[in-house]
Amino acid sequence: MKNAGISELRRTFRVRKLKLGGVLLSLLLMISAVTIPRALGQQYKFQRLNPPGATFSSAAGLNNTGMVVGFFELAGGALQGFAYDGTGYRTISFPESTYTLATGVNDSGTVVGLFEGDDGFTHGYLLEGQQFTQYDVNNGVVSTFIYGINNAGNLVGFVGNDGANQGFVNIGGTLTQFTVNGNSTSAFGINSANEIVGEFVLPPPLITTHGFYRNASGKITLIDYPGAVGTACLGINDSSEITGYYVDTNNVPHGFLMKNGRFHASSLLPDLGQSNTEGSFVGYYFGKNVQSYGFLATPVSRTR
Numbered sequence: 001m002k003n004a005g006i007s008e009l010r011r012t013f014r015v016r017k018l019k020l021g022g023v024l025l026s027l028l029l030m031i032s033a034v035t036i037p038r039a040l041g042q043q044y045k046f047q048r049l050n051p052p053g054a055t056f057s058s059a060a061g062l063n064n065t066g067m068v069v070g071f072f073e074l075a076g077g078a079l080q081g082f083a084y085d086g087t088g089y090r091t092i093s094f095p096e097s098t099y100t101l102a103t104g105v106n107d108s109g110t111v112v113g114l115f116e117g118d119d120g121f122t123h124g125y126l127l128e129g130q131q132f133t134q135y136d137v138n139n140g141v142v143s144t145f146i147y148g149i150n151n152a153g154n155l156v157g158f159v160g161n162d163g164a165n166q167g168f169v170n171i172g173g174t175l176t177q178f179t180v181n182g183n184s185t186s187a188f189g190i191n192s193a194n195e196i197v198g199e200f201v202l203p204p205p206l207i208t209t210h211g212f213y214r215n216a217s218g219k220i221t222l223i224d225y226p227g228a229v230g231t232a233c234l235g236i237n238d239s240s241e242i243t244g245y246y247v248d249t250n251n252v253p254h255g256f257l258m259k260n261g262r263f264h265a266s267s268l269l270p271d272l273g274q275s276n277t278e279g280s281f282v283g284y285y286f287g288k289n290v291q292s293y294g295f296l297a298t299p300v301s302r303t304r
Contacts, residue, residue: 042299042300042301043299043300043301044297044298044299044300045297045298045299045300046295046296046297046298047295047296047297047298048293048294048295049068049070049082049084049282049293049294049295049296050072050293050294051072051082051089051091052089053074053075054072054073054074055073055074055075055291056072056073056291056292057070057071057072057073057082057284057292057293057294058070058071058072058283058284058292058294059084059273059282059283059284059294059295059296060101060102060103060104060147060273060274060282061102061103061104061105061111061112061148061273061274061282062105062235062273062274062275062276062280062281062282062296063105063106063107063109063276064107064238064276064277064278065107065109066085066086066276066278066280066296067083067084067085067086067105067109068083068084068105068282068294068296069081069082069083069084069092069102069103069104069105069111069113070082070084070102070282070294071100071101071102071103071113072294078098078099078100079099079100079101080092080093080099080100081093081100081101081102081111081113082102083102083105083111084296092111092113092127094115094123094125094132094134095132096117096118097115097116097117098115098116098117098118099115099116100113100114100115100125101113101114101115102127103146103147103148104146104147104148104149104189104274105149106149106150106151106153107151108128108151109128109129110126110127110128110149110153111126111127112124112125112126112127112146112147112148112149112155113125113127113146114144114145114146114157121142121143121144122143122144122145122161123135123136123143123144124136124137124144124145124146124155124157125146126146126149126155135155137159137168137175137177138159142159142160142161143159143160143161144157144159145157145158145159145186147186147187147188147189148187148188148189148190148196148235148274149190150190150191150192150194151192152171152172152192152194154169154170154171154172154190154194155168155169155170155190156168156169156170156187156188156189156190156196156198157186157187157188158185158186158187158198159177160184164184165184165185165186166178166179166185167179167180167185167186167187167196167198168187169187169190169194169196169214171194176218178214178218179200180200180210180212180220180222181200183200183201183202183203184200184201184203185198185199185200185212186198186199186200187214188232188233188234188235189233189234189235189236189242189243189274190236191236191237191238191240192238193216193238193240194216195213195214195215195216195236195240196213196214196236197211197212197213197214197223197233197234197235197236197242197244198211198212198214198232198233199211199212199231199232199233200212208229208230209230209231209232209247210222210223210224210230210231211223211224211231211232211233211242211244212233213233213236213242223242223244223258224246225246225256225263225265226263227248227249228246228247228248229247229248229249229251230246230247231244231245231246231247232244232245232246233258234271234272234273234274235272235273235274235275235281237274237275237276237277238276238277239259239277240259241257241258241259241275242257242258242259243255243256243257243258243272243273243274243275243281244256244258244272245270245271245272246265252270253270253271254266254267254269254270255269255270255271255272255283256272257272257275257281268285269283269285269295270283270284270285270286271283271284271285278298278299279298279299280296280297280298280299281296281297282294282295282296282297283295283297
């Protein structure tokens with residue numbers, strides 16, 4: 001089965017314009033290397049990540065050296081990946097692809113992501129230096145989405161389309177596909193202990209999203225933010241801190257950090273992507289023009 005297209009990818013990443021009571025919700029954050037108070041219980045310095053000329057951007061992956069990867073779109077153009085090293089942007093575009101997204105990076109600088117080929121399927125890739133390597137589960141007969149990579153080079157993601165996904169993990173070349181109780185499952189993050197996080201979706205008529213944590217032996221624990229109508233886990237760092245978002249009863253998303261079973265939520269940010277062991281994290285927000293921007297948040301002091 002071929003792809004559902006760009007709109008489905010944006011839905012997957014939760015980069016969309018949200019409506020609340022018929023009024024367009026815009027998070028009025030003027031973020032550009034400034035400090036805002038006590039997000040997630042402490043102060044952070046926020047840096048907007050938006051490659052020059054981009055009309056849309058989102059940050060997805062972060063390693064322990066501070067390198068960020070994500071994706072962006074130029075006016076009238078296709079989605080492209082980017083890497084940001086603190087000094088400048090590098091564009092990532094798989095050769096002859098319709099679009100390319102960068103979704104994860106490890107401490108060696110190996111970038112992973114996905115692209116659409118001329119066959120209409122999504123394929124995973126690894127980028128080491130300037131060298132791309134295509135990665136497909138099931139010989140490419142269904143689409144493959146890679147979202148995370150750890151320092152050992154182990155991978156997570158999912159295969160399939162149209163709500164029938166199976167999560168996968170590749171550890172040392174051994175591939176395992178899995179679901180949570182037979183439901184459509186997507187794996188988004190993996191740390192150096194091979195702990196995995198992601199989401200699964202219950203079938204109609206419920207169609208609710210729930211987060212999960214999978215330990216190195218394969219045991220799965222469900223994660224739901226208290227009182228939320230939906231929860232997704234997007235990243236887990238080497239300190240086993242989990243990041244993601246939940247949706248409240250007004251259909252408004254909020255980013256969260258979970259540490260030692262305790263949630264820290266943000267009323268300002270709709271999404272927290274990957275975090276690192278220094279306490280920094282990435283994601284996206286909506287500016288007052290309702291444009292999506294990626295960001296890097298760095299703690300002023302490590303207090304939690």
